[in-house]
Amino acid sequence: xxxxxxxxxxxxxxxxxxxxxxxxxxxxxxxxxxxxxxxxxxxxxxxxxxxxxxxxxxxxxxxxxxxxxxxxxxxxxxxxxxxxxxxxxxxxxxxxxxxxxxxxxxxxxxxxxxxxxxxxxxxxxxxxxxxxxxxxxxxxxxxxxxxxxxxxxxxxxxxxxxxxxxxxxxxxxxxxxxxxxxxxxxxxxxxxxxxxxxxxxxxxxxxxxxxxxxxxxxxxxxxxxxxxxxxxxxxxxxxxxxxxxxxxxxxxxxxxxxxxxxxxxxxxxxxxxxxxxxxxxxxxxxxxxxxxxxxxxxxxxxxxxxxxxxxxxxxxxxxxxxxxxxxxxxxxxxxxxxxxxxxxxx
Ligand code: DOR
Ligand code: ZN
Numbered sequence: 001x002x003x004x005x006x007x008x009x010x011x012x013x014x015x016x017x018x019x020x021x022x023x024x025x026x027x028x029x030x031x032x033x034x035x036x037x038x039x040x041x042x043x044x045x046x047x048x049x050x051x052x053x054x055x056x057x058x059x060x061x062x063x064x065x066x067x068x069x070x071x072x073x074x075x076x077x078x079x080x081x082x083x084x085x086x087x088x089x090x091x092x093x094x095x096x097x098x099x100x101x102x103x104x105x106x107x108x109x110x111x112x113x114x115x116x117x118x119x120x121x122x123x124x125x126x127x128x129x130x131x132x133x134x135x136x137x138x139x140x141x142x143x144x145x146x147x148x149x150x151x152x153x154x155x156x157x158x159x160x161x162x163x164x165x166x167x168x169x170x171x172x173x174x175x176x177x178x179x180x181x182x183x184x185x186x187x188x189x190x191x192x193x194x195x196x197x198x199x200x201x202x203x204x205x206x207x208x209x210x211x212x213x214x215x216x217x218x219x220x221x222x223x224x225x226x227x228x229x230x231x232x233x234x235x236x237x238x239x240x241x242x243x244x245x246x247x248x249x250x251x252x253x254x255x256x257x258x259x260x261x262x263x264x265x266x267x268x269x270x271x272x273x274x275x276x277x278x279x280x281x282x283x284x285x286x287x288x289x290x291x292x293x294x295x296x297x298x299x300x301x302x303x304x305x306x307x308x309x310x311x312x313x314x315x316x317x318x319x320x321x322x323x324x325x326x327x328x329x330x331x332x333x334x335x336x337x338x339x340x341x342x343x344x345x346x
Pocket of ligand 2: 245
């Protein structure tokens with residue numbers, strides 16, 4: 001194999017591993033990452049330190065050398081008294097805000113009409129320096145589906161941002177130019193960037209017939225929105241770092257009527273990110289390493305991973321499906337071949 005580069009092992013700052021019989025697969029699919037921020041939208045959601053601790057241990061049982069960074073799901077059952085304990089727990093990274101109705105398992109999240117009731121949490125989170133990860137979308141029927149992020153930012157997120165200036169806010173899976181501009185306008189604000197929002201536009205949802213495996217939330221948008229995100233990554237803006245939002249749903253559900261949102265990319269996501277730089281003629285390993293392995297750690301105040309990722313100029317065929325419990329899951333760009341393969345060797 002033709003090894004062409006080696007970089008610090010990457011982190012995935014946003015992933016869905018699910019639970020139960022899926023977990024033995026999903027943990028392994030993410031295991032080229034040193035650490036991953038584990039989303040709490042289970043059924044029931046992870047709302048206490050105890051639940052997060054137990055979920056973390058279920059993950060570590062499958063792969064003890066993986067680094068799960070847990071999150072809590074913000075809703076009224078999160079106990080305010082627990083917040084002061086969080087800064088001393090190096091495995092619990094932050095709290096996730098899901099506007100109710102915005103995405104998979106968000107029903108028990110925060111109703112946007114009641115968002116101000118949660119300002120007491122934000123105040124404590126600012127005080128204890130607990131990051132707030134945000135799914136930045138409204139879900140009203142009247143609002144154009146492609147403007148959900150824009151409207152959430154304008155109507156709600158700017159208020160939170162300006163009222164709690166020292167609170168670290170991460171606009172998860174940034175999907176629009178408005179989102180990019182928001183992140184760039186404020187201190188203590190960053191965004192995770194997914195492979196699908198770098199590679200796909202809304203044309204990819206419909207080209208050649210409806211493409212359920214490209215449907216995620218926030219939905220992929222126009223070429224202009226995609227370009228805005230791409231430019232920040234290509235110029236090495238440290239506020240934008242890798243977070244796959246890999247969200248497995250079984251193939252039969254995704255390919256049925258009213259299929260759920262989620263693009264599954266975990267096992268091939270590092271290669272998909274590398275392909276993004278290749279496509280833009282920016283095969284600069286130092287830049288790629290910053291995006292995959294440094295900027296996220298810097299924003300959260302974490303050390304870099306000790307291990308290294310080796311990159312080979314070897315074709316990588318993306319399988320048609322991967323096992324998921326008793327079912328299968330279709331990855332992004334199933335059947336396509338990429339030019340680089342990565343491995344953790346040391
Ligand atoms: O597409 C998505 N799928 N977006 C989310 O925010 C949630 C995720 C899931 O959990 O399936
Ligand atoms: Zn997600």
